[in-house]
Amino acid sequence: MPITSELRPDGIRVVTVDAPPVNALPVQGWFDLAAALDEAGADPLTRVVVLRAEGRGFNAGVDIKEMQHTDGFDALLGANRGCFAAFKAVYECAVPVVAAVQGFCLGGGVGLVGNADCVVASDDAYLGVPEVDRGALGAATHLARMVPPHLMRTLYLTGRTISAADLVPHGSVLEVVPRERLDGAALAVAGEIAAKDPRVIRAAKEALNGIDPVDVNRSYRFEQGFTFELNLAGVSDELRDRFAGTDKAQQ
Template identity: 65%
Template structure:
């Protein structure tokens, strides 16, 4: 289980997440991801960061088992870890390109919603199954990917949207075959990295400065309701139901 950083070519840094079996990150994983993205962005040689993942899907959110076994401390840790990882992507000093394959759920939406560019494979799906898992949050980031009413419908139903659907809404830049995702991501990153590095950093700061929504404050507000759901017992009840249904399906 790891978060690794590589430099496949000049000006590009690739941060890769690999937490089998489904890239559901523990608390330590979110912090490791935040540190890796921030470090890549601080490197003056880097002009574009590619956020990628190994395995079956891009990201399945937080490690629910960790929260179930460790309780409130893990919930607070997951909240803070996600907050740091999402902020690291948004505040990265250079553009961040998310290369998404398979499922992108929960915390994955927080990452790609704060990314600058998204390249996705044809099999990629995006959604927030939070209500099915006793959680709330990341509507802030889903709202950056789809129109307001679609965001609400997806949030309330826990349904997912395909890469093609998000491409139609303009949030996914390119949709490519699964086996061509890495090449397409690097090609797109290369186009960005060809620009002047200092000017790119100024452009990133300028674009963030005119953003109509303060994503840090908005997401932090949502997190308060996640903690409230846990405090009153609703989260545990739903999580236990989700776990029982999942275990039954695997039996």
Template identity: 65%
Template structure:
């Protein structure tokens, strides 16, 4: 349980926080640390970011946040998310996200910053932050869907399917769930077979021509989450979310 790193030319970082992969504050920092460690290893050519269980990621651990008497867990989770998303983006080798089941909230931040996405047929992608009294990761959702679709998803909190993202061209492959990890590793193997120096420079070049600074824009979004918590709207929404469950 937690976050594990399996090293190799194709390194795997695996998220495992049962029952739904709602990641605690410390877990986001662990993702950041292990993705960074994988990328720093000169023998690594590709990183596969995957998860155990029925869903890839349910976002932050709302229960952990609500148990806290102050804003320390919120602040830790927000810093942890920023670090994890940045680690995926800044990883000097390509990162392939292997997504099954639900990918929500912070999960969107991870896959939106990945270089490629391979998804199971049952995968869905959503940003339910408005219903949970928070804002953030629209920066990363905008890398997955067209602008008006991104706005619609933020306002309504409705998810889209892996098939939808495949039509948009942002999911590389959609496969049956039992084939997900093998397919991600096969794609990774194809990239890993290329000259590693060229691939690392390609990753650096592609990041350099991005039109949006994803780290700065995400931190801008997070500022509104702080505002919602200061005025009480965030806590009201989280209480309602937990009560409805």
């Protein structure tokens, strides 16, 4: 299964994404991830979640090949709804979510990480939102939670990536460590949270969401509307076909 969930004796629940070759999730994978996070928050024994991945990178977004090999708009609609559900599940998880990011974190990966409560990364980690090259819009909402406005616009409009090390000064990444120490670093900060009174931590998570200046769910849904417009105009299919035919990472 691409999504697994394991509750440790210390109350840390480790949710792992493992969908080779690049952790680009199919439609069902996004819904499965959302379900795992919802279940984690609903379990009173869960004190904190560590969201991590196996493989070369944390997440490469949606499975574009699935989308391009599915007739009609079912896969597109499924991916949009699945991403919305997964990002929402991270944000609204009743307990804090610590993201452990290695290698590439692109598109939907930024949606997950941008909604997390704490981010720890390996020294080879980098983040980016290549949506403009794929005929889609989305995750600017989440990228905006990690960098200042003008940097967000530059990264979004150019499709450039930014290293996790460069995000540390912005405060959006807590620390960068060698890859072999990534799980340990994520578990360490998660352990600090798990040691607190869980009643207070759950209340704190809800309170922090309540004072956020931007409604991330509504903001992301607004972005998705433009994705549908581009699809109806035929632009998205053209760009996705070009990507699926030339990109070697997912072949």
